[in-house]
Amino acid sequence: MTRRIRIQLEYDGTEYAGWQLQRQGERTVQGVLEEALNRITGENVRVFGAGRTDSGVHAMGQAAHFDLPGNIAPESIPYALNANLPDDIRVFRADEMPEDFDARRHTRGKIYRYRIYNSRINDVFLRRYAWHIKYPLNSDAMQSAANFLVGKHDFSSFQAADCAATNAIRHVYMAHVIRSGDIIDFEIFATAFLKQMVRNIVGTLEMAGCGKIKPEGIVDIMQAGNRSRAGMTAPAHGLTLVKVFYADDPPPPELAKYIPDSADAPI
Amino acid sequence: MTRRIRIQLEYDGTEYAGWQLQRQGERTVQGVLEEALNRITGENVRVFGAGRTDSGVHAMGQAAHFDLPGNIAPESIPYALNANLPDDIRVFRADEMPEDFDARRHTRGKIYRYRIYNSRINDVFLRRYAWHIKYPLNSDAMQSAANFLVGKHDFSSFQAADCAATNAIRHVYMAHVIRSGDIIDFEIFATAFLKQMVRNIVGTLEMAGCGKIKPEGIVDIMQAGNRSRAGMTAPAHGLTLVKVFYADDPPPPELAKYIPDSADAPI
Numbered sequence: 001m002t003r004r005i006r007i008q009l010e011y012d013g014t015e016y017a018g019w020q021l022q023r024q025g026e027r028t029v030q031g032v033l034e035e036a037l038n039r040i041t042g043e044n045v046r047v048f049g050a051g052r053t054d055s056g057v058h059a060m061g062q063a064a065h066f067d068l069p070g071n072i073a074p075e076s077i078p079y080a081l082n083a084n085l086p087d088d089i090r091v092f093r094a095d096e097m098p099e100d101f102d103a104r105r106h107t108r109g110k111i112y113r114y115r116i117y118n119s120r121i122n123d124v125f126l127r128r129y130a131w132h133i134k135y136p137l138n139s140d141a142m143q144s145a146a147n148f149l150v151g152k153h154d155f156s157s158f159q160a161a162d163c164a165a166t167n168a169i170r171h172v173y174m175a176h177v178i179r180s181g182d183i184i185d186f187e188i189f190a191t192a193f194l195k196q197m198v199r200n201i202v203g204t205l206e207m208a209g210c211g212k213i214k215p216e217g218i219v220d221i222m223q224a225g226n227r228s229r230a231g232m233t234a235p236a237h238g239l240t241l242v243k244v245f246y247a248d249d250p251p252p253p254e255l256a257k258y259i260p261d262s263a264d265a266p267i
Numbered sequence: 268m269t270r271r272i273r274i275q276l277e278y279d280g281t282e283y284a285g286w287q288l289q290r291q292g293e294r295t296v297q298g299v300l301e302e303a304l305n306r307i308t309g310e311n312v313r314v315f316g317a318g319r320t321d322s323g324v325h326a327m328g329q330a331a332h333f334d335l336p337g338n339i340a341p342e343s344i345p346y347a348l349n350a351n352l353p354d355d356i357r358v359f360r361a362d363e364m365p366e367d368f369d370a371r372r373h374t375r376g377k378i379y380r381y382r383i384y385n386s387r388i389n390d391v392f393l394r395r396y397a398w399h400i401k402y403p404l405n406s407d408a409m410q411s412a413a414n415f416l417v418g419k420h421d422f423s424s425f426q427a428a429d430c431a432a433t434n435a436i437r438h439v440y441m442a443h444v445i446r447s448g449d450i451i452d453f454e455i456f457a458t459a460f461l462k463q464m465v466r467n468i469v470g471t472l473e474m475a476g477c478g479k480i481k482p483e484g485i486v487d488i489m490q491a492g493n494r495s496r497a498g499m500t501a502p503a504h505g506l507t508l509v510k511v512f513y514a515d516d517p518p519p520p521e522l523a524k525y526i527p528d529s530a531d532a533p534i
Binding site: 010011012058060078082087088089090091092121122123124125127129 | 277278279325327345349354355356358359388389390391392394396
């Protein structure tokens with residue numbers, strides 16, 4: 001007898017080869033969670049994530065599901081797991097879900113944040129969590145370019161070459177560039193994302209920020225449907241998965257207002 | 268021919284046995300700076316810090332002086348040093364000073380910040396930079412206790428047993444407890460500090476925050492002049508040296524207003 005459990009967790013991705021096991025012997029978040037569940041239950045429990053964060057990418061609000069044997073109360077699951085996890089992963093919530101719940105298929109959107117530290121000399125406390133860019137970036141130009149991302153588009157130009165997605169149509173609800181002093185945050189809220197989509201978008205926004213392209217140049221890049229036209233893939237360590245939404249844990253009103261029509265809402 | 272240079276720098280203290288070399292073979296901030304200066308100049312240059320941060324303590328604004336041979340322009344010194352330093356130390360400013368300038372003796376006060384993360388489950392991004400306390404703390408009670416620290420007092424009760432200071436009279440200008448969500452910051456601005464003084468104060472504020480003592484109980488503890496009456500030494504990793512002030516780089520107006528009388532100002 002098992003129950004389907006959804007957990008929400010944060011992790012510092014610095015020491016991980018991403019969420020999912022790629023090559024034997026690499027340390028992954030999924031692998032470390034499965035080891036912890038094995039210690040708690042004595043059984044092999046497979047963990048399914050809402051999204052497969054790349055090597056070095058962080059999470060403030062990743063979600064995952066698994067089938068848990070035994071009768072531990074959901075509110076005790078974070079403590080039981082954390083006692084068996086390294087200190088760079090913390091599970092902060094667990095819920096019992098219907099047995100057909102799927103952490104990936106049932107999302108109602110996700111928010112990612114990409115952080116740039118834009119100053120001649122890097123900040124030691126941000127060195128693991130932001131892309132250091134020394135030359136000045138125009139965040140207004142970056143916002144102007146980001147505005148063209150909003151809506152339902154073919155994002156092939158921002159798709160990793162080895163991306164397995166069958167089509168590249170995604171719906172971006174919100175794409176904000178927020179400058180606070182030397183920190184530039186790019187926040188993007190979408191139904192779902194292609195592999196390395198946020199990092200490839202940020203590499204292109206950087207081109208708008210330093211004047212290599214005009215903000216509206218991002219439209220040509222999107223229409224070309226060709227990865228080689230877009231900017232570089234921004235480094236992984238600037239990226240954080242902020243939150244995964246579900247029907248029972250939906251976007252707050254300040255985000256829900258960006259969803260134009262419930263008919264367009266993701267599954 | 269050398270020039271006396273003052274540098275200002277930040278560091279993540281996690282991987283250091285403090286500022287100053289204690290035992291052979293330990294990695295210290297001073298030692299790493301001296302190695303970098305040796306690579307740049309080909310000579311042995313001794314570095315003198317404004318304060319000797321303990322093992323694991325961080326700095327956003329440490330200061331130090333040294334006598335630099337050669338003719339590198341002051342504005343180039345941060346870049347030359349940073350190119351020879353690990354990424355957890357960044358020098359962000361250098362100034363040529365009078366030849367008798369002393370980074371420790373000539374300070375006009377320092378600010379330290381001690382950060383507590385007060386939540387049942389720790390935050391992975393703060394695990395190296397804040398003391399995790401699971402039980403709820405009353406930050407108003409902590410502020411009420413902190414108010415008694417302000418002024419010129421004998422701080423023997425908050426002095427490390429092996430502190431070399433000849434007297435324990437120090438002038439605290441400001442002692443603020445600021446709660447933002449689950450983060451409690453204690454900011455203290457004083458002429459100078461005794462060894463482990465801030466960490467010992469925070470261990471005592473924690474007693475007020477969890478109700479072990481009343482806020483005014485800190486007065487008895489101070490008057491006892493006895494280290495054993497005060498709280499535990501709060502862990503080093505929550506502490507950050509925020510800024511060291513000098514005559515040419517004085518406290519900003521919002522801090523200077525706490526200095527009651529210029530006759531009381533430190534040397």
